[in-house]
Amino acid sequence: MCAVGTGPDDVVDSVVFPTGEPEKTLARAVEFVGRADLAAVGIGSFGPVDLRHGTITATPKPGWSNTDVVAAFAALGVPVGFDTDVNAAALGEHRWGAAVGLDTFVYITVGTGIGGGGMVDGRLLHGMSHPEIGHMRIPHDRARDPFDGICPYHGDCLEGLASGEAMKARGDSSVELEAEYLALGVLNVVSVLSPQRVILGGGVMNEPGLLELIQRRVPELAAGYFALPDIVAPALGDRAGVLGALELARLALG
Ligand code: ZN
Numbered sequence: 001m002c003a004v005g006t007g008p009d010d011v012v013d014s015v016v017f018p019t020g021e022p023e024k025t026l027a028r029a030v031e032f033v034g035r036a037d038l039a040a041v042g043i044g045s046f047g048p049v050d051l052r053h054g055t056i057t058a059t060p061k062p063g064w065s066n067t068d069v070v071a072a073f074a075a076l077g078v079p080v081g082f083d084t085d086v087n088a089a090a091l092g093e094h095r096w097g098a099a100v101g102l103d104t105f106v107y108i109t110v111g112t113g114i115g116g117g118g119m120v121d122g123r124l125l126h127g128m129s130h131p132e133i134g135h136m137r138i139p140h141d142r143a144r145d146p147f148d149g150i151c152p153y154h155g156d157c158l159e160g161l162a163s164g165e166a167m168k169a170r171g172d173s174s175v176e177l178e179a180e181y182l183a184l185g186v187l188n189v190v191s192v193l194s195p196q197r198v199i200l201g202g203g204v205m206n207e208p209g210l211l212e213l214i215q216r217r218v219p220e221l222a223a224g225y226f227a228l229p230d231i232v233a234p235a236l237g238d239r240a241g242v243l244g245a246l247e248l249a250r251l252a253l254g
Contacts, residue, residue: 001242002029004036006250008096008236008243012036019046022064026072034076041073042081042248044088044241047115051126054082060152081252085241086133087117087124089201089234092244094119097235098199106195107234108133109202110182114159120193134159138184145170145177158185164204178204179213186214187221190229201234 005011015032019025033041048057054070073080083091090107093099099107099119106118106125116133118125125131135157140149147170149160160166162181167173186198205211215231222228234240 002032003242003246004033004038005246007246008239011243011246014242019061019064022067026067026069030073030076033073038076038078040079040081040249040252041076042088042245042250042252043069043073044083044085044245044248045069047084047130048132049082049084049130051083051130054080079249079252079254081245081248083124083248084115084117084130086115087126087130088242088244088248089236089240090117090119090199090244091124091247092236092240092242093199093234095247096243097240098232099197102196104193104195105197105199105229106133106189106193107199107201107240108185108189110163110200110204111202112164114163114185114202116189118193118195133185133189134163136185136188138181138188158182162204164202167204175207175210175213178207179210179217182210183214183217183221186218186231187226190218190222190226194227195229197230197232199232199234201238201240205233 001016003011003014017028050057056064056067056069058065070080070082086107086109093107099105103122104120106116108116114134135154138158140156149156150166150169151157151160154160162178211233219228236243
């Protein structure tokens with residue numbers, strides 16, 4: 001998705017097109033934003049990415065490995081902000097949505113895959129490259145769920161067991177099992193980062209009752225030990241990422 005504007009109430013133009021071949025897809029995006037009078041560009045990219053060089057690294061998406069995303073926008077002659085799609089979504093929620101006024105929070109999206117970004121002490125989470133929340137290992141009770149998982153790297157990591165693709169491959173996924181895995185994932189994040197809030201977005205989270213089951217299960221798993229965050233839906237819905245990219249552009253102006 002591409003948008004031109006400065007915020008949720010000022011999107012002057014937007015377009016959605018599928019991710020095809022890298023050259024054509026990027027050319028289309030550059031052409032679309034290039035029509036506007038731009039001050040800066042912000043990009044929230046699927047990963048994994050190299051944040052220093054503005055490139056996508058090794059991805060199973062055909063043709064996209066080692067694509068230089070930032071360079072494709074260089075011809076526009078304006079500053080380019082670049083981060084992961086999930087950090088962009090976190091930034092959008094921080095500026096206008098469910099994380100306004102917080103300085104430590106996590107945004108997790110549960111869709112085809114599982115990804116996460118967020119802020120610690122008011123700064124976007126980066127680290128050596130960027131977090132891969134979807135690939136954390138979680139307890140897998142094979143008596144309850146004999147499914148091997150679908151992650152090509154780890155089999156039964158969180159994404160391998162609880163992504164939309166995993167649910168489809170398992171065939172008989174229940175909302176209770178999905179809630180169990182996501183609650184385990186949220187508790188791991190709470191253990192490491194002590195966030196003030198956890199925002200759960202993505203298509204799978206539209207499943208009726210799922211958010212409520214996770215909200216109930218996390219305190220049970222925590223067993224009274226942790227300071228627990230609110231667990232909420234995104235306030236910006238599926239626009240969090242593209243609005244966050246507008247904020248990435250503003251930050252790129254320095
Ligand atoms: Zn994995």
